[in-house]
Structure formats: C-alpha cells, structure tokens
Amino acid sequence: MVTPGVFQTINPATGEVLAEYPTIADGDVDGLVATSREAFASWRSLPIEERAAKVEKLASLLEENADELASIMTKDMGKPLHEAKDETEFSAEIFRYYATNGPKFAADQQVSEDDDTVSYIQRRPVGPLLGIMPWNFPYYQIARFAAPNLVLGNTIILKHAESCPESALAMQRMMDEAGIPEGVYQNVFATHEQISAFIAHPHVQGVSLTGSERAGAAIAEQAGKHLKKAVLELGGSDPYVILSTDDVKAAAEQAFAVRMENMGQACNSNKRMIVMDDIYDDFVSEMVNLASDLKPGDPSQPEDNAYSPLSSEKAAEGLVDQIQRAKAAGATVHVGGDRPDLPGFYVQPTVVTDVPQGSEIYYEEFFGPVINIFRVESDEEALQLANDSQYGLGSAVFATDADRARKFADQLDAGMVGANTSPEESAEVPFGGVKRSGYGRELGPVGMDEFVNKRLFTVKK
Known part of the structure; x- marks a missing residue:
C-alpha cells in the first residue's frame, strides 16, 4: 500500500x-x-x-x-x-x-x-x-x-x-x-x-x-x-501511420514490438495506429493474435511471450478505467482490457478499435499496453486524424513509396518525425515536442x- x-x-x-x-x-x-x-x-x-x-x-x-x-x-x-x-x-x-x-x-x-x-x-x-x-x-x-x-x-x-x-x-x-x-x-x-x-x-x-x-x-x-x-x-499520443505495406504481418509485428517496449509506458510510444482500409482487417487480426499470445511473467526473469506489470497499482487501475471508458464511448475491445487474477500490477495487453474521434477518451494518452487502431481510407483522412491531438511529441509514417511517406511525414505536427522509420533515439539527436x-x-x-x-x-x- x-x-x-x-x-x-x-x-x-x-x-x-x-x-x-x-x-x-x-x-x-x-x-x-x-x-x-x-x-x-x-x-x-x-x-x-x-x-x-x-x-x-x-x-x-x-x-x-x-x-x-x-x-x-x-x-x-x-x-x-x-x-x-x-x-x-x-x-x-x-x-x-x-x-x-x-x-x-x-x-x-x-x-x-x-x-x-x-x-x-x-x-x-x-x-x-x-x-x-x-x-x-x-x-x-x-x-x-x-x-x-x-x-x-x-x-x-x-x-x-x-x-x-x-x-x-x-x-x-x-x-x-x-x-x-x-x-x-x-x-x-x-x-x-x-x-x-x-x-x-x-x-x-x-x-x-x-x-x-x-x-x-x-x-x-x-x-x-x-x-x-x-x-x-x-507525454504524447503519437500517431503511427501505415499507408501501405508489402507484408502486413511484419508491419504488425514491428508496430507491436514498439508499443510493448516498457509495457507501453513511454511518452513517445506509438499510441495511435492509423491503418489504411485495404490492410486494416488483416492488421487488426494480427495484433489480436500477438496480444493473445502473451502471458504475465516476472520481469526479473523475463521470458519470451511474457508481459510485465505496470509500475504501480494506480497505473494499472487507471489504465483499466480508460479501457472501460473507451468501450462505453463505443470502442471495440478485441482482446484484453482487464487485470489477470494475480498479485502485482499486471494489465492484459489490449487491442482496441473504433474509439470515436472527438470523444473525451480519444484525446487521452493510454500509458500502458493498449493497441489503439484506427481505419482510414485516404492519405488526407490519415493526416487529419494523425494531427487531431492535443499532443505533438513523436510520429511515424510507413509506405512502400518512399516519396509518399516523406511527403506525409513533412506535414505531421510533432517534435520528432519519422518516414518509413520511427524517429531516431540516440544521444546525438534532440528529444522534445510541441503543443501540450x-x-x-x-x-x-x-x-x-x-x-x-x-x-x-x-x-x-
């Protein structure tokens, strides 16, 4: 206590x-x-x-x-x-x-x-x-x-x-x-x-x-x-935009790995995944499979396919409350969304879609293992959604056409932007954001x- x-x-x-x-x-x-x-x-x-x-x-x-x-x-x-x-x-x-x-x-x-x-x-x-x-x-x-x-x-x-x-x-x-x-x-x-x-x-x-x-x-x-x-x-609610890919499974695995680092408790984590309509269903399905495969584990003895606890009871309770409020607002919880019956501060990896744009929960930062996915049908819709945030820390966009990715990235309102990559993290490059x-x-x-x-x-x- x-x-x-x-x-x-x-x-x-x-x-x-x-x-x-x-x-x-x-x-x-x-x-x-x-x-x-x-x-x-x-x-x-x-x-x-x-x-x-x-x-x-x-x-x-x-x-x-x-x-x-x-x-x-x-x-x-x-x-x-x-x-x-x-x-x-x-x-x-x-x-x-x-x-x-x-x-x-x-x-x-x-x-x-x-x-x-x-x-x-x-x-x-x-x-x-x-x-x-x-x-x-x-x-x-x-x-x-x-x-x-x-x-x-x-x-x-x-x-x-x-x-x-x-x-x-x-x-x-x-x-x-x-x-x-x-x-x-x-x-x-x-x-x-x-x-x-x-x-x-x-x-x-x-x-x-x-x-x-x-x-x-x-x-x-x-x-x-x-x-x-x-x-x-x-903090932030970073967009992670996938306009096109030759390998949906690999794209999902990469996005999932980024999101699960530090159990999603990173300011510049990919908290909003924005995916083009033609690959959206396969992407969501793969995310559900990846989240379902993880089981709670001891962070002092990490194993493959294990997830760690959040940092505190307050963090775990707060995240579950956010997931429930997203569901009440009309979102779909595909997997996870609750705490396993175990000691400690574990929250199941969760895949959420259809969080209504403009709702109160849409503008909140999910600080934990929540995979929050949005469907879009055009680059213009993806850009509007990506920039519709009170935050502006990091962002990334991926496309098979490098010029398309670079053009899109150039229009993102964030302190750190990546085109066909996440923004670099090293001692040599600046870290920080805009807006809130x-x-x-x-x-x-x-x-x-x-x-x-x-x-x-x-x-x-």
Whole structure:
C-alpha cells in the first residue's frame, strides 16, 4: 500500500513493499539550495575538460555496474531486466556523449568583427537547477537532464518519482563514486510543497520536468510566477501511420514490438495506429493474435511471450478505467482490457478499435499496453486524424513509396518525425515536442543550450 509522504519501492510483480524513505524536512530546503550554490561556485570554476572527465568516469561506472543497476530498476518499476540493462547502458552513452562533445558545444562562437572590436557568444552556466523526473525510465531521464548541465557547469537538485527511490539513490552513489564533488548533484526526497519552495527559491535558476500534462501545467505556472526558465516534456499520443505495406504481418509485428517496449509506458510510444482500409482487417487480426499470445511473467526473469506489470497499482487501475471508458464511448475491445487474477500490477495487453474521434477518451494518452487502431481510407483522412491531438511529441509514417511517406511525414505536427522509420533515439539527436507535449529540447547539441547564459562578450582590439 502506498504511504503518503514516503518514497517507496513496491515490487510491481508482487505488490510487496521493499523499501521506504521519509521525505526531507521543510527546513532542509534552504540548506540544500545553499549547498548547491556553494558547490556551483567551485564547479563552474573548473576547466570544462575537468568536469567532462568526471562525467566520463560516471559513464564508465554505469557500464561497469549495469547488471546491478538494472536489477534495482526492475524492482522499483517493473521494467524487464534486459530492457533495464539496455536503459542503463544508453544512459552511459548520453553521459559519455556530453563528456566528449560538451567542450566543443560550449566553445565561444565569434559573431562579428570590425576594426576595433570582436564579439563572441559565450555559453556559461547559470547556477543551481531543479530536476523533477518520472518513474518510467529512472536512469535515462536523469541522464538527459544531468549530463549536459553537469558538463556545462550547472549544479543539480534532483527530485525523482516517489516510486523509484532505490534507483534515485543508486544514481547518487554513481555520481559520488565518479568524483562529482559534494553538492554538485543532490538527490532529494521531497514533497510537492517542498518542490514549490525549491522553485520559488531565488538561487534556483531553472527547472526541468518530465511528467504528466497536469504536472507540467503546475510547474510551468510556478516557474513563470518566479521568472524561472523551464523545460517540460509532458507525454504524447503519437500517431503511427501505415499507408501501405508489402507484408502486413511484419508491419504488425514491428508496430507491436514498439508499443510493448516498457509495457507501453513511454511518452513517445506509438499510441495511435492509423491503418489504411485495404490492410486494416488483416492488421487488426494480427495484433489480436500477438496480444493473445502473451502471458504475465516476472520481469526479473523475463521470458519470451511474457508481459510485465505496470509500475504501480494506480497505473494499472487507471489504465483499466480508460479501457472501460473507451468501450462505453463505443470502442471495440478485441482482446484484453482487464487485470489477470494475480498479485502485482499486471494489465492484459489490449487491442482496441473504433474509439470515436472527438470523444473525451480519444484525446487521452493510454500509458500502458493498449493497441489503439484506427481505419482510414485516404492519405488526407490519415493526416487529419494523425494531427487531431492535443499532443505533438513523436510520429511515424510507413509506405512502400518512399516519396509518399516523406511527403506525409513533412506535414505531421510533432517534435520528432519519422518516414518509413520511427524517429531516431540516440544521444546525438534532440528529444522534445510541441503543443501540450511541452517545450524545450533535450539531447543532441541543443540539449546543452537550455539552461545556459548565452552571453555576449565584446573585446576591444
């Protein structure tokens, strides 16, 4: 049972409480910010190459401890062990990317010169930052935010999700072992009220949140009130459009694999599959077969044809409620839609069609193993449906004619678009969306351009 005001690891496969941690005291907020500010003074004064070397050491430690760190993550939020190890190693890649490229990204950029002066844009750190991270990718989410800012010279106060404290502590331990100085990175177990106090604090210079639309609106309001820069990544309801294919079975298998990664608990998962009429029936039939073949399994001992639990009781209950509301609105549930009679937070993989466009449930994000499929009869209808969303994170379109796919993709309203592929996910490319999916970008060169003073520096010759 979830205990209010306590960070808990509850094994999603069993419902067993494995660890509990109290939140900080209200009086601790000022002291934590003071420590972060003091650390900033010395951290920023180090040559960027020295900061990068410590971040490189962190990347190596994540790789060396990947098995242990993956096991911790699996217990925290139920990710299959092999996926958890992949995430840990991907997080290491992100830290290494900024350790390698950060000095180049932050180098002075000459913008003008005349007979008397030369002007540059300098990229300088701004100070202590607050990060508010979600449970679905416990290490990767930290890496996206922390890697560029640590190399740049900012300091970080990190509040992780209440349901993954062991992962949060593991990352703090890796930071410490890598030689990141005390106060440069501080994990805090904080309440919502304490988060508001951090944002309001005059020495906190910005806040980054990955979370729900509701959380993003609250954080944006507070950040705006206190004139703080914010970066928000708030989820999505990504369209995945199949205009044509030579192999419906293979197309369905590929789409199903993408949707089932992390049990569908990914912001940029293919949550709306839009399929052309001539292949629609075969596509739905194949999806039903794929979903029906899966049985509940233990994420710490993953097997073929097994599905994992969701992250929490709240997540499982909420998803089942959404499925029932979709059915009540007129949708067809072909398979799944309920919870198996087992301990833990399992929800059956579910195939849904005919969710009425324009209904309340149509505009919601299904954060779990729901295969939501729509039939269309033309490219124009597919495009209208794809863009009819309050979100705009990722998107993808597939067609046997590459020009058709590219033309369609060019008209999608999203921060990340793929033509005959899903958008690339790597340390080198930016991640972020438009509309109610938030604003700002992480990863790639632009990931180092958010919490930075782009200072004009003019020198007289």
